[in-house]
Amino acid sequence: MNGLPGFLRRLEGPQTVGRGPAFWITFAIVFAIACAYPLFSDGYTVGNTVYFFVWVFIALSLCVIWGYGGSLSFGQTAFFGIAGYSYGILTLNFGSAYGFTLVALVLAVVIAALFALLLGYFMFFGRIAGVFLGIVTLAVTLMLERFMAQTAGPEWRIGAARLNGFNGMSAMPPLTIPWSGGDIVLLADIGLYYAVLGLLLLVYLGLRILMNSSFGNVIVAIRENPERAEMLGYDVRKYQLITFVIGAALAGISGVLYTAWGQYITPSSMGMTAAALPLIWVAVGGRSDLTSTVIGTLVVLAAFQALTIYGSQYALVFMGVLLVLTVLIAPNGLVLGAMNLISRLVARRSKGDV
Amino acid sequence: MALLELRGLNKHFGGLHVTNSVDLVLEAGEIHCLIGPNGAGKSTLFRLILGEHHPGSGDILFAGENITALKPFARIHRGLSVKFQVPGVFKGLSVRQNLEIALQRTHRSVELAREIDRLLTFLNLEAEQMQTAGNLSHGQKQWLEIGMAISLKPQLLLLDEPTAGMSPEETHQTGEMVQRLNADGMTVLAIEHDMAFVRQVAQRVTVLHLGQVFAQGSIDEIVADERVAAIYLGQAHA
Numbered sequence: 001m002n003g004l005p006g007f008l009r010r011l012e013g014p015q016t017v018g019r020g021p022a023f024w025i026t027f028a029i030v031f032a033i034a035c036a037y038p039l040f041s042d043g044y045t046v047g048n049t050v051y052f053f054v055w056v057f058i059a060l061s062l063c064v065i066w067g068y069g070g071s072l073s074f075g076q077t078a079f080f081g082i083a084g085y086s087y088g089i090l091t092l093n094f095g096s097a098y099g100f101t102l103v104a105l106v107l108a109v110v111i112a113a114l115f116a117l118l119l120g121y122f123m124f125f126g127r128i129a130g131v132f133l134g135i136v137t138l139a140v141t142l143m144l145e146r147f148m149a150q151t152a153g154p155e156w157r158i159g160a161a162r163l164n165g166f167n168g169m170s171a172m173p174p175l176t177i178p179w180s181g182g183d184i185v186l187l188a189d190i191g192l193y194y195a196v197l198g199l200l201l202l203v204y205l206g207l208r209i210l211m212n213s214s215f216g217n218v219i220v221a222i223r224e225n226p227e228r229a230e231m232l233g234y235d236v237r238k239y240q241l242i243t244f245v246i247g248a249a250l251a252g253i254s255g256v257l258y259t260a261w262g263q264y265i266t267p268s269s270m271g272m273t274a275a276a277l278p279l280i281w282v283a284v285g286g287r288s289d290l291t292s293t294v295i296g297t298l299v300v301l302a303a304f305q306a307l308t309i310y311g312s313q314y315a316l317v318f319m320g321v322l323l324v325l326t327v328l329i330a331p332n333g334l335v336l337g338a339m340n341l342i343s344r345l346v347a348r349r350s351k352g353d354v
Numbered sequence: 355m356a357l358l359e360l361r362g363l364n365k366h367f368g369g370l371h372v373t374n375s376v377d378l379v380l381e382a383g384e385i386h387c388l389i390g391p392n393g394a395g396k397s398t399l400f401r402l403i404l405g406e407h408h409p410g411s412g413d414i415l416f417a418g419e420n421i422t423a424l425k426p427f428a429r430i431h432r433g434l435s436v437k438f439q440v441p442g443v444f445k446g447l448s449v450r451q452n453l454e455i456a457l458q459r460t461h462r463s464v465e466l467a468r469e470i471d472r473l474l475t476f477l478n479l480e481a482e483q484m485q486t487a488g489n490l491s492h493g494q495k496q497w498l499e500i501g502m503a504i505s506l507k508p509q510l511l512l513l514d515e516p517t518a519g520m521s522p523e524e525t526h527q528t529g530e531m532v533q534r535l536n537a538d539g540m541t542v543l544a545i546e547h548d549m550a551f552v553r554q555v556a557q558r559v560t561v562l563h564l565g566q567v568f569a570q571g572s573i574d575e576i577v578a579d580e581r582v583a584a585i586y587l588g589q590a591h592a
């Protein structure tokens with residue numbers, strides 16, 4: 001890949017599984033199938049697939065903060081909720097004309113990131129680490145859930161937007177792209193599918209580049225040994241804070257897309273179950289690799305939904321069992337374990353050819 | 355000229371006075387060894403110099419600048435570097451990536467790759483460069499961390515028991531390497547228990563006992579000092 005500009009060469013590197021033509025051809029085929037898929041499916045199923053894609057961003061946020069950075073955040077749902085509610089409040093007040101929903105998307109993500117900057121500053125510069133980081137972030141998301149749940153009264157309104165307590169906000173406009181021949185409204189089927197798929201592609205490739213850059217090197221160095229990283233001249237807390245803010249922005253993207261997808265957001269999206277599930281997706285897939293996280297999240301989500309439909313309340317129990325099995329069998333993640341096995345086999349075979 | 359100067363440094367851990375009014379001057383260009391029985395406060399002194407601990411009172415001057423209030427990473431930028439007692443390599447990353455992380459702050463692209471290769475040769479770790487650092491032997495880990503520490507081209511290199519767990523031959527090689535670095539102008543302060551190593555490299559020795567500077571001089575003066583022998587023997591008989 002020597003002919004490529006420097007930053008594109010970072011698509012491959014020690015921090016991401018998958019390299020060489022075989023990987024990228026497979027990647028291109030999978031992406032082509034994903035592009036063609038709506039042509040062979042109905043609107044409802046496509047809309048449901050968008051729902052899966054929406055969650056991948058929050059999974060990637062955990063992958064970055066926890067898998068690469070080594071700080072377990074139990075409260076990514078706080079940023080999810082803040083961005084979701086922000087999108088609702090902004091669009092219910094200012095409508096969807098002139099592409100404002102896209103501005104609201106960006107603003108909502110920025111608000112979530114700013115909140116993470118403030119929270120992260122006190123955590124990292126207050127030397128909160130390890131399990132305490134998880135406790136603080138979990139407490140924050142549960143407090144936000146409690147707070148939003150008690151906003152049922154009519155006095156809880158921001159402009160035209162009622163917060164509606166436990167029932168949550170609804171009827172905000174979906175994402176809308178301004179177009180000369182009339183606005184394109186991205187309802188929860190094919191339109192939103194392509195928009196989210198495109199965003200997912202950009203975020204995935206962008207994170208690959210970031211994690212294989214010198215910034216990514218420092219992030220994994222801090223995970224491995226923060227003292228050594230500091231003694232090589234890196235301001236560890238600054239790097240941790242930046243990572244945390246990037247993660248919050250990713251979780252915020254999930255929150256906005258979720259809100260725009262279903263045109264509602266409720267406090268329970270910041271509750272205990274909501275906070276725990278992304279951890280399971282990421283742990284089962286393989287938290288220290290982007291590709292494993294994406295695959296793991298989609299597979300576990302699909303399985304979870306199937307179980308919810310056929311087995312109702314046992315789905316959550318199954319998720320717990322899945323987590324325990326992962327920790328026992330493949331602590332680094334089932335998908336990551338399988339991918340490492342495949343790459344070892346491929347390497348052995350190509351060695352045999354020579 | 356003094357490169358590092360500790361003035362009246364004090365540190366308490368609860369009621370324990372681990373660093374007691376320590377004054378120490380390190381001349382630029384010397385190899386200085388810090389010895390003393392276990393619990394003498396040697397590692398604590400290192401942590402004070404590096405900024406991981408903050409002194410209750412006293413000042414730390416480096417190259418004429420008062421660095422007492424600086425954060426650890428900022429002290430590294432001034433020209434300090436350290437190899438810890440327990441090898442502090444990035445265990446889950448490859449040997450090459452370990453060196454890349456050490457070097458990438460000051461080097462870019464082609465120059466970075468060349469510098470990594472040069473260090474791998476220097477450390478005799480070329481064959482292991484793609485191996486996970488956690489799989490190296492103890493001695494190799496020690497070398498890798500020394501390599502990371504010297505890759506910063508520090509003015510002052512702090513070594514906390516650089517030869518712990520090494521064979522006599524490895525210890526001797528490490529000593530030769532320290533002397534080579536010193537010949538190139540690097541000042542070295544080493545905590546060491548291995549007297550063969552101290553005798554090989556030290557130009558001056560400071561004995562620390564119960565948090566205080568107990569004695570200072572050449573290795574021959576220290577060995578001849580009966581009081582020094584007494585504190586080591588006292589320790590052994592206790």
